[in-house]
Amino acid sequence: MFKLKRQWISLTVVILFGFALFFIGTDGFTAFTEETARTNQLVEEQPSLPQVTLEDTFEREYDFSEFEGKYVLMTFFYSSCSTVCPILEQNVANIYEEVPAKYLGEDIVFLSVSFDPERDTPEVLDKYRTYFGSDGEEWRMARVADEQELDFLLDEFGVIAIPDDEGEFSHNVAFYLVNPDGYLEDVMDFEDVDGATNKVLHALESEG
């Protein structure tokens, strides 16, 4: 009897340890993949945008202060991508079309940043943007030419892009909403266009 009791004690200790392990390892059972953990953390921390130089399709160069006082809906892509990026940018286009014209350029700017600056020159991006109805002004496509700055930006947003053998990148995808003060406010599922549109419209309306 006494022996059996000890087995229960050690079993309880083991189970408690297991519970703690899973609890810590998954941020309290909320994040079973790194991607969820990263998104949760970004939303919680709301990092500010780092100082990097963007080069857009009109070959203008500026940093994020260009967008001060405006919401920015950001995505990361590269134009030679044949898998998820076209879907991602098409989904951006869907949101873009839903936003009333009075807000566009005034209260919100769409910004698609390429993480493949070597191939995505302003000329290439200028062609690419036309496929999705981006006007280059209210919806800009830009590259970060400086490699160090690019790495810094990707790191800040938790974007991991791994080049594969076929000239493609494997990368994580999301919509990033930056608020008028230059802080990352929300990271949204890129497949849930309606949900993201609602959030964007809600943010714009509450801003006034």
Place this chain on the structure above:
Amino acid sequence: MKQAIYGIILFIFLALPPVVDLAESIMAIHMHAQMPLIGIAGMLMAPYLQQKFPRFFEKWNENGVPGIVLFLIVFIYWVIPRAMDDALASGAVEVFKFFSWAFLIGVPLRLSWPKLTKAWQYIVLLVVAVSYSIMAVLYLFSPDQLCNNYLIVDQRILGWSFLLIVFVIILYILQDLFIDKSAYEAE
């Protein structure tokens, strides 16, 4: 004692930075070679630890159940996609990976397995098979990249390797149930 030395040598070899880099560069090797090999290193050290602390294991793991539950919990923890990413991203998690696979998976498995009743052994094999089947389906069919550090194609390969292991476990259970081994053993 000799086994324990082999275990320590294997453990140290696996912990060498170039070996770590190589093993972790391929998802399936990371999951199904590096981690189990650390477990085997732990299993090799197990008898020595039992000799060293006979009372502890006798007292707290008499019927083998607490030990095997510890094995299962930690084992299943390491199939969470995030655990593998965390091991790559964080040094502390990497250290925990080596520690846990050797001492919370390898050691309790070897010391508990012989104490278990046949029924418990089947339960353990089935739990492993079921969790591996779930992971196989997840990795084979998920359209999303589950580990940020690995390509989707790596993920597919890992899915197949999970499936292969499930197949082997099922094969083992079936032969164990239906083959009369005494018929093949010499008098």
